[in-house]
Amino acid sequence: MFRHPQTTPKGVETDDAIRVQLSVNGEPLDLDLPPWTSLLDLLRHRLALTGTKKGCDHGQCGACTVLVDGRRINSCLKLAVSLDGAEVTTIEGMAGEGGALHPLQDAFVRHDGFQCGYCTPGQICSAQGLLNEGHAQSREEIKELMSGNICRCGAYPNILDAIEDVLNDRVSEPRMPE
Amino acid sequence: MRRFSYSRPTEVSEALAEAGGEDVRFLAGGTNLVDLMKENVERPQHLVDITRLPLDRIEEIQSGLKIGALVLNSDLAHDPKVENRYPLLSLALLNGASPQLRNSATTGGNLLQRTRCYYFYDVATACNKRDPGAGCQAIGGLTRLHAILGASPHCIATHPSDMCVAMAALDAVVHVESATGTRTIPFEDFHRLPGDTPQRDTTLEPGELVTAVELPATRFDRHYTYLKLRDRQSYAFALVSVAAAMRLEDGVMTDVRLALGGVAHKPWRDRDAEALLSGKAPERALFSKAAEAILADAQGQGANDFKIELARRAIVRGLDQAARGTPQSVTDKRIA
């Protein structure tokens, strides 16, 4: 409901606009953007891809994490124009064929790796970045390397369980209270 | 964010041709510059995006290792050459920011990141660094993040980088280039003390581009550590950090390197203290003496008085970790 890409009225900011080519979730885009548009605002406002969240707009929370050429970055501090030619993957591009949940998405649901869900797209993109990097094996390592994603609801132990499942290619029972 | 024009040159010479004006900034990873532009602290009129310049390689050179200014912090940390020869630098990098920030942050940008002083960031307050002559509201205020060494009545800010503390210890050399030529700056001379011109963080001249950082060949792969003390276990700036490295031969320390972060306007090295340690056997009492020497002139600002004691203990512990060959782990939060 009410999810329209935000367009700028004719004439506003057109003099400043710069042509940028980006692939977003596999779709090639030609955009004319003023240089001050962050990747995050481009996604959320102009493309109506609101899955990527804004929790601080200053690199301090990780909610805006997306993958650029397979690497996780904070989209709030990245000017979109500087990514010309890049491939961007957001949470909307994670699911598989026919909307089947990505293994991380499925694991987050099974392990209740969220509460309000606002940090979740960032956590999942970040976790995918972590898997791509290949530097984390142990739970302690995942913890450290997921510390750039704040979860104010405090779902951290469950987030770890979810990522560990995917890292180890298994489906474990969610932890239960005793 | 103030309006600005933007260019994205692919050659260093093009970038330099555009640089120079007071209101021109180089844009690398953007993790500091864009942050400050959103706060209206940095207000450039023109941005030269340098991310397409061919400065993203780590090269072997005769005198050591040459790290291009655009090498990403994460790539640098995980480069096998760096991991093998200068694991101290890897450690420091991995202690900084977050994985996703390190995937954007560059070597040059990290070098030139600005202070995290609350007042510098908040344009509703007075700050000499942001607005020369306006006064320094941090003095007498909230100073948890602030300097205990080398501060001036005009500014008591600290340099927040972790990477730079390791580079200072490793005697790095900064390569810079401008429209008029190239020069090298020893690391210790790169960042400056605030004095009465706190608006200048470094000795870089307007229009100069950092092209690389060179690390001398001397490797420190056994006796080193990077110990960072902060307000949470990760993703926080240092209250105090210690980079320590040395060689240990027949129970005697030589070539001792010691640099502190979080305590001054620049990574803090004290050659006298290092000399005090060189040629001696590693002992806690001696480490304490070195710490006393380094902190002899330390001065607190009230809320940060504790950092003097914290630094003293961190120095002793850091030297101890280095001498024992048990560097601080990034993931195991137990202090080694």
Next chain:
Amino acid sequence: MTNLTRAGFGTPLSRVDGPAKVTGQAQYAAEFQPEDMLHAHVHTARIAKGKITRIDVSRALAVEGVVDVLTHENRPKVAWFDLKYKDMTAPLRGSPFKALYDENVIFSGQPIALVVAETPEIARYASTLLDVDYKWAEFQTDLAQVLDQAFVPRIPRAGYHKPKSRGDGEQAFSDAPVQVSNRYHLSPEHHNPLEMFASTVIWEGDGHVTISDKTQGVKNSHWYICNAMGWDRDKVRILSPFVGGAFGSGLRPQYQLYLAALAAKKLERSVQVVMTRQEMFGHGYRPECYQTVSLGADREGHLKGIVNSAVTATSSIENYMETVVNWGSMVYRCPDAKLDYKIAKVDTATPCDMRAPGGATGMNLFEVAMDELAYACDIDPLELRLRNYTDREAMKDKPYTSKALHDCYERGAAKFGWDRRSHAPRSMRDGHELIGWGMATGIWEAMMAPTSARARLSADGTLEVATATADMGPGTYTMMTQIAADTTGLPVEKITAKLGDSDLPFSPVQGGSMTAASAGTAVQKACDALLEELLEAARRIEDGPLAGVDLDEVGFGDGRIYLIDDTKIGMRFEEILAAAEMDSLEATELAKPGIINMMRKARNTHSAVFVEVRVDEDVGMARVTRVVNAVAAGRIINPKTARSQILGGVVFGIGMALEEETLADHRIGRWMNHNLAEYHVPVNADVPDIDVLFVEEQDDEVNPIGVKGVGEIGVVGTAAAIANALFHATGKRVRELPITIDKLL
């Protein structure tokens, strides 16, 4: 039918809204983006108190793409009467903050102008171009400086529990052979939910307005904004399907709602206002507190006298109060107790309930005092609690509907291995690391509030249950679905839960851990009523298999009504509707607590928290390495989501104990660490594995479904247990939260 999910009470159902959240489809307030929407950016005051003497907006207006700049000088006419700005949770006394109302500034960070533009970037930029002159007035933001002006408001706030002294606490304390008396301090904290406050006012024309708002109560926002703007209630609709955390900050409408509405009203266009993280520090917060606890006991640790007094901060405009000093004297047996609570005014925004308001403050600090008493008596801290155990609520001397705290102590201690603890401080270590084991008691309220719910069965046999509550993270969608599944026997896949819409039946704000009890009971009642109506319809179907049967002859399950004696005979729900020629069937029910019963018995959740910390003996870096939280919270509807609530509470407790503190520069009356880099909340690396235990607590009295709520209890006790563990580790008693590294050196 094999793949359908059966769920009832106690099923660890995965969140029904989980797929929407993990795919980015869940829509939060700022993600309602109508076409042609304007974006507005707030400009805030730099001074703590005084007047705006000049505000020049011309440079901002000149920026291409700026549509308007609203200030107190040009805002549209709005209600002036304070009452029109009272939301349902506002303190009774005082005048609520009215943004852009006049030239007065009453706190630093107060919104003073709104720049409306075609894009958020333009609005933000133009907002830096405003020229404002101020005249400072005298101000005070430091609670320590106004403690002597603390007062007891004549009219307390609704929901506030007046402390009740008993006997002569002071005398009993001074007569006691063992005495501990200390002052404790809690720093101000900000909620900092990860989603920033946002409202989108969608201007639909002909007087109709739809608003997406970040709120814990759509009915509250609706009430407030219609009053303040003078809008027709029937033409305004508030939507809040997903809330990115709030922790109490969304109990009151925040100023972005008002500002977005104001701009939309003036411009007659859709407008969105999203706060910045810095602005998130410019509204309600957990107030700073000074609390003095004096405990007198005999040498065996039996409490003889309690004197507990506290002062918390409020603003200059409203009397914000919390229940702070009651908790300890409710939990422990003690013949004499003197309780005293006051508030004092500082020049900040009005504080606001934050996860376990009052309890997190008062009980955590009290439980540090209990630990001090344990050491003064040389008794194990758990043993001290057991010696002072009571089955009754000791402050009002009432029975409980249930209190399984004893089991919490027992099971928590066993799980933690508390019996292996050595009592002396600094007596447990592992190399350089000092190990500390600490514990504390937690207590919170088990409330219920009147709530209506609607259940609607459609011709295709699907069921929708709906009430205007919120789901800011506890799992309300899931809870409602599960209760409907339990009541009707329908599989989860056939049920949809709806909430966060002011057009739905009445629900109070989501707070006080009472949503499960209130909305849950209402959903159950509505489903029950629906089934009765359905049976009634089935009975009337001539020649139908259920014609004329009685309620006690039938069962409900698998979407059917069947005969208990011969389960093969029955009708599917959709068959009944078809045969009865109905498109759908609907029932709406109101659930409300029994007031008399409420007064007769106390109703609380309890917990026992056990914590291990490790502190480096040289450099003082402390970390929590183990937590066991044993909770007695009545019936647990969904153990998976309930455990998550406790995890979240514990993480809040870790923040409170070690990290969270909003730092004010009192010289300029301004919060200075107004960002998530310097206001530290726990990150993943700060949080150990947490064992959550729910002890069995059968309670048929607390409310019809026996549920007490788990949203807040997790934070109460946790911060104290950590502080106590730090004492055990280091031998250093720190009486100020958070316990940052400087305090442990």
